[in-house]
Amino acid sequence: MTPLLSFLNVSKRHLDGGRDRVVLDHATLDIDAGMSVGVYGARGSGKSTLLRLAAGITLPDAGTVRFDGRDTASMTAGERSRLLRGAIAFMSAEDWRANPGESVVDHVATSLGSEGLTMRQARQRALRALDAVGVSASGAQDLAASLSVTARTRVMLARALAREPRLLILDEPALMPSLGDRDRFYALLRSAARERNMSLLLASEEMSALQGVGVLMSIADGELCSTEERGTVVRLPGRRQAGAEQSG
Amino acid sequence: MASASPEKTRWMRGPSTPLRGALLGLLLERPGHGGDLANRLAARLGETWRVDTNDVYRLLEQLEKTGLAVSRDEPKRTNLRRTHLVYYPTDQTPEALTIWMETLLPREPVRLGLQAKLSVARQEDAPRLLIALRAYERECLVLAQLVSPTDGEARSWPALCMDCTRDAVYAQLQIEVDWATRTRQRINEFLERSD
Numbered sequence: 312m313t314p315l316l317s318f319l320n321v322s323k324r325h326l327d328g329g330r331d332r333v334v335l336d337h338a339t340l341d342i343d344a345g346m347s348v349g350v351y352g353a354r355g356s357g358k359s360t361l362l363r364l365a366a367g368i369t370l371p372d373a374g375t376v377r378f379d380g381r382d383t384a385s386m387t388a389g390e391r392s393r394l395l396r397g398a399i400a401f402m403s404a405e406d407w408r409a410n411p412g413e414s415v416v417d418h419v420a421t422s423l424g425s426e427g428l429t430m431r432q433a434r435q436r437a438l439r440a441l442d443a444v445g446v447s448a449s450g451a452q453d454l455a456a457s458l459s460v461t462a463r464t465r466v467m468l469a470r471a472l473a474r475e476p477r478l479l480i481l482d483e484p485a486l487m488p489s490l491g492d493r494d495r496f497y498a499l500l501r502s503a504a505r506e507r508n509m510s511l512l513l514a515s516e517e518m519s520a521l522q523g524v525g526v527l528m529s530i531a532d533g534e535l536c537s538t539e540e541r542g543t544v545v546r547l548p549g550r551r552q553a554g555a556e557q558s559g
Numbered sequence: 560m561a562s563a564s565p566e567k568t569r570w571m572r573g574p575s576t577p578l579r580g581a582l583l584g585l586l587l588e589r590p591g592h593g594g595d596l597a598n599r600l601a602a603r604l605g606e607t608w609r610v611d612t613n614d615v616y617r618l619l620e621q622l623e624k625t626g627l628a629v630s631r632d633e634p635k636r637t638n639l640r641r642t643h644l645v646y647y648p649t650d651q652t653p654e655a656l657t658i659w660m661e662t663l664l665p666r667e668p669v670r671l672g673l674q675a676k677l678s679v680a681r682q683e684d685a686p687r688l689l690i691a692l693r694a695y696e697r698e699c700l701v702l703a704q705l706v707s708p709t710d711g712e713a714r715s716w717p718a719l720c721m722d723c724t725r726d727a728v729y730a731q732l733q734i735e736v737d738w739a740t741r742t743r744q745r746i747n748e749f750l751e752r753s754d
Contacts, residue, residue: 351700351733351736353737353740356740491713494709494711494713494722495711495712496711497708497711498708498709498710498711498712499711501708517729517733518703518729518732518733518736519725519726519729519730519733521703522703522706522708522709522725522729523708524704526704527700527701527703527704528700529696529700529736529740531740531741531743531744532740532743532744532747534743536693536696536697536700536740537697537700538697538700538701538704
């Protein structure tokens with residue numbers, strides 16, 4: 312079976328103050344349909360780069376990222392953009408922007424603009440998605456710009472679900488002041504993914520945010536470590552194959 | 560790569576293995592009497608372990624029986640008329656240390672075992688340490704994955720207590736993963752600088 316998303320020896324470098332820094336180093340992973348993967352890592356560990364590569368927002372310097380068997384580097388910018396508005400949804404707490412005077416339901420409905428729906432159809436789909444994340448019909452009429460952080464995160468999830476993606480990528484999605492609210496959000500996310508057989512790729516600086524995932528990974532210094540790992544290659548700086556293999 | 564036959568790993572049995580392994584590393588650095596080795600161990604391992612001098616003597620005797628240390632009665636520096644046992648490494652000590660560095664430890668004492676290894680590691684042990692740290696990191700991730708997730712609704716006191724317990728496990732494992740990744744990073748940066 313072809314994995315929904317696959318990374319094969321993917322590397323990415325950034326210039327950091329004039330210094331060439333490896334942000335992702337020969338990462339290899341597969342995500343099948345319906346599978347959930349959590350990536351734990353500190354700030355600057357490379358997890359956002361990993362997610363942006365998975366979403367086709369950036370392209371690898373080496374190696375291959377495939378979505379549904381297609382190499383993202385072989386797609387045109389337009390194809391990648393359509394992919395990100397269709398089969399892949401990307402959600403980050405920092406991406407919240409609501410227009411003044413816009414209701415919650417209109418906020419979700421307008422994000423479906425490229426789906427070829429009428430505004431009435433888009434609103435209906437938005438209402439269904441909002442209902443799925445626990446936002447009532449009356450709550451859907453609230454002003455999007457005045458929502459609490461917790462409510463806003465649910466609306467962002469509804470916006471992602473309304474597109475009916477096959478893969479939902481979440482970068483630290485729930486920066487909430489209440490731990491109870493945060494736990495409820497993640498429980499909701501897990502059940503939404505299960506019901507839709509939707510794959511999840513979720514990154515957080517908090518390991519507890521990744522509870523219940525099928526595969527747990529950590530990332531540090533661009534190197535991935537996974538619970539699914541069968542062989543570990545330890546690379547020593549300056550040497551290509553100076554490492555050793557170890558059965559997991 | 561050293562070959563780890565059962566005879567060569569027999570000394571690694573029991574909960575004191577990390578201390579015995581660390582003692583081998585210290586002996587290779589320089590010989591010493593029991594009190595000296597106990598002080599050096601305490602200095603390396605800090606407050607993580609309370610190193611008892613009597614235990615160190617007992618462990619040195621065990622190492623001597625397995626041929627990994629040898630003792631000689633030598634005059635004390637402070638009082639030449641009195642003697643004490645000074646322990647030396649044997650021909651087998653370097654290989655035993657290398658095998659220990661390569662050996663994956665059982666789950667429970669793994670962190671302390673890694674700390675003990677780090678405290679006496681030679682630069683040539685870097686690849687073994689990187690592998691051990693990576694294996695430990697993965698072990699912590701596997702443990703985190705085994706924790707059943709919260710249903711997000713702590714509606715009762717027992718459910719809240721369960722959530723708090725779960726949180727404690729995650730917090731502890733997160734610290735462990737952070738430590739393992741940070742240590743790997745430090746070692747890699749050092750090796751990069753010394754290349």
